[in-house]
Amino acid sequence: MENTYYVTTPIYYVNASPHLGHAYTTIVADVLARYHRLSGHRTFFLTGTDEHGDKIAEAADKSGVTPKAYADRISSQFRELWPKLSVTNDFFIRTTDARHIETVQTILRKVYDAGDIYFGHYEGFYCVGCERFYTEKELVDGKCPDHQTEPEFRKESNYFFRMSRYQEWLIAHIKEHPDFIRPERYRNEVLAFLREPLEDLCISRPKARLSWGITLPFDENYVTYVWFDALINYISGIDYPDGENFRTFWPVAEHLIAKDILKPHGIYWPTMLKAAGIEPYSHLNVHGYWNVDSSKMSKSIGNVVRPLDLKDKYGLDAFRYYLLREMVFGLDSSFSEESFVLRVNAELANDLGNLVSRVTSMAMKFCQGAVPAVTEVTGADRILADTAFRVLAEVKTSFRELTFHKALMSIWDYIGTANRYIVEQEPWNLAKDQSKKAKLDEVIYSLLETLRVIAVLISPFMPGSAEKILLQLGIAHPDRENFGTIRTWGALAPGLRLQRGEALFPRIDYRSETAAVEQKIPAPPPPIKPEVSYEDFEKIDLRVARILEAEIVPKSAKLLKLKIDIGEERTVVAGIAKDYAPEQLVGKSIVIVANLKPAKLMGIESRGMLLATDTTDEGITVLSFDREPRTGAKVR
Ligand SMILES: Nc1ncnc2c1ncn2[C@@H]1O[C@H](COP(=O)(O)OP(=O)(O)OP(=O)(O)O)[C@@H](O)[C@H]1O
Ligand SMILES: [Zn+2]
Structure with missing residues (x-):
């Protein structure tokens, strides 16, 4: 059978404009949809807006417009946002669509005819914010626990869905399908809830009080409760009951939600489906909250x-990367612009951005700007091929388990391996020796092929950057690369002409931005140390050093490893990675203490110490010269 995949986001409630939380769920759905398309699966991705109910009628009233006009306005804000975030939904559903309304009425009729909807009297505490009744037990100090407002006491005759009838079935279904609701903590939460007897669900609102909703097909004095209406979007959006999309995609449906709407999705929806004679969805995938100041x-x-x-401010791919890398799916995360900038600078500008620019510029320089031909990749060069296969398998597992941060960690592990491989192989030295041309070609080819693999691996997350990398490799049709084409190592065609491109992720200078806002008063300089004699000073050998190479020390936030020339070549390690990108340093002349006892930092022996000082905004600046000094000269 053909592999198929169906993913949905919640339909967002149009009582206010979209924020980062909505963007997160929708981008996760997009990453999943892209991953499945790239894996050759037939995929459908649905998002949309939820437009009926009290809260919208109220918000419209406040703005002095009709509910429909209000819903149109906010719904289009959502609809227009998604393409700007490179979200590739196949359809955008609105609960005010005629088709959807018809489907809701069909389902209501079916459930009603089966005897699972009855008319009854109800009184209780109603929270307008939640649009539901609360039992006294559920209230905290007489208030809604979510909204901290006092609910209204309401007495009403309404229609009820016999949800209680399906409680035992639902418990059994969840127990038989351990992945039905995941991660496990949310499955347990639903099971815990089901330990108490389920009450029947009130599914109507009298029109006398609220007319903004879908009329019940069996009583025109009532409209449908907003959840009973909204949940049905997941099947009306794929043409239930007879559409080909419904037949193809419903059997593999995956819902994505945040934990706020676990109960309607984990309890109402499966019992509604069961009552309507429709198979339950395959998986409910639940994530945590993005918090601000907790x-x-x-x-x-x-x-x-x-x-x-x-x-x-920072670019789309940086934003998508941050959301997926920072949050562990299922747990809460707190958003801070500072952590965002740190990740962009360290992981995108340094790790990935530098790899791409180093490899393409070496290929330009050493291979006349074309992908070199190699006969066979052997020996040490297998490491990049072998890592590719391992990472591919890890990414696949991570997608299956929705551990997107782990998928990215595996890919970044590969990026680290490639960066280390460059240092070990020293292509610039191979290039000096004609007899090593074959080896040089092998090294450069392996690195270019690695970039192709990395580009495809990151493309669900960062489609724009992936395409840029593939174009730089001279691949004319980046859209033809996918998880199938990277399974074969060596598919990158020799002879392709590399294309120069701009830096993928420019470094963000965050400190100077915040400094401008905070206006910090600098600390006074420390007191001068006690006198020393000239002889003592003379013991320190200060030299002009020219920086030949610079690179990030893996797993360290602060350290750069520098190869320097002081008349002899040396390696020094300096804690300036937060202030300098490696490429800013190469070719620069600086001052080092040349006779300081060597020290080991992160396993690397540093022979010499670079001199640097503070700037007014707290960053560091290395000592340099206003005229070109002689390399190795003594500083006096
Ligand atoms: N802070 C958040 N973190 C993660 N996802 C969120 C967050 N806020 C909203 N979402 C996403 O939006 C869905 C809820 O949509 P809704 O339109 O109710 O947004 P909301 O901002 O929570 O609204 P309200 O504040 O009015 O309750 C969640 O299930 C989730 O998919
Ligand atoms: Zn409430």
Whole structure:
């Protein structure tokens, strides 16, 4: 059978504009959809907006427009946002679509005819924010636990869905399908909830009080409760009951949600499906919250970060990368712009960006700007091929387990391996010796092929950057590369002309931005140390050093390894990675203490210490010269 994949996001409630939380769920769905398409699976990705209910009627009223006009406005904000974040949904559903309304009525009729909907009297505490009744037991100090507001007491006759009838079935289904709700903590949460007897679900609202909703097909004085309407989008969006999409995709449905809407998705929805005679979805995948200062980012609170602000400031791929790398799917994360910048600088500008620019510029220089031909990749060069296969398998597992941060860690492990391989192989030395030409070609080819593999691996997360890398490799149709084409090592065609490209991820100078805002008062300089004699000073040998190479020390946030020339070649390690990108240093003349006792830093022997000082904004600047000094000269 053909492999198929169906992923949905919640349909977002149109009572306010989209924020980073909505962007996260939708980008995760996009990453999954892209991954499955690149794996050759037939894929459908659905998102949309939820437009009925009290809260929208209220918000519209406040803005002085009709609910439909209000919903149109906010819905288009969501619809227009997604392409700007490179989100590739196949359809955008609105619960005000005629097709959707028809489907909701079909399902209501079916469940009603089966005897699972009855008319009854109800009284209780109703929270408008939650749009549901609360039992007294659920309230905290008489208030809604989510909204901290006092609910209204309401007495109403309404229609009820006999949810209780399906409680035992649901418990059994969850127990038989351990992955039905995941990660496990949320499965346990639903099971815990099901330990208490389920109450029937009130699924109507009298039109006398609220008319903004879908009319019940069996009583036109009532509209449908917003959850009973909204959840059905997952099947109306793929043309239930007769559409080919429904037949193809419903059997593999995967829902993505945050934990706030676990109960409707984990309990209402499967029992609704069961009552309507429809198979349950395959998986409910639940993630945690993005918090700001430890409270949930939410429209109602207003503590929101706008996705487009971040995209405009730092670039789309950096934003997508950060969201997927920072959050462990299932757990909460807190958002901070500082952690964002740290990741972009260390992992994107340094690790990935440098690898791409080093490899392509070496290929330009040593291989006349074309992919070299190699007969067979052997020996040490197998490491890159072998790592590719291992990482491919790890990424596959991570996608299956929704551990996106681990997928990225595996890919970054590969990037680290490639960066170390360059240092070990020293292509610049191979290039000096004609007899080593074959070896040089092998090294450069392996690195270019590694870039092709990395580009495909990152493409679900960072589609724009992946394409740029593939174009730099001279690949004319980047869209033809996929998880199938990287399974064969050596598929990169010799002779392709490399294309020069701009830096993928420019470093962000965050400190100077915040410094401008904070206006910190600098600490006074420390007191001068006690006198020393000239003879004592003379013992210190200061020299002009020219930096030949610079690279990040793996797993260290601060250290750079420098190869320097002081008349002889030496390696020194300096704690300046936060202030200098390696490429800013190469070719620069600096001052080092040449006779300081060697020290080992992160396993690397440093022979000499570079001199540096503070700038006014707290960063570091290395000592340099205003005229070109002689390399190795004594500093007096
Ligand atoms: N802070 C958040 N962290 C992660 N995802 C979020 C966050 N806020 C919203 N979402 C996403 O949006 C869905 C809820 O959509 P909704 O339109 O109710 O947003 P909301 O901001 O939580 O609204 P409200 O504050 O009015 O309850 C969640 O299930 C999740 O997919
Ligand atoms: Zn509430």
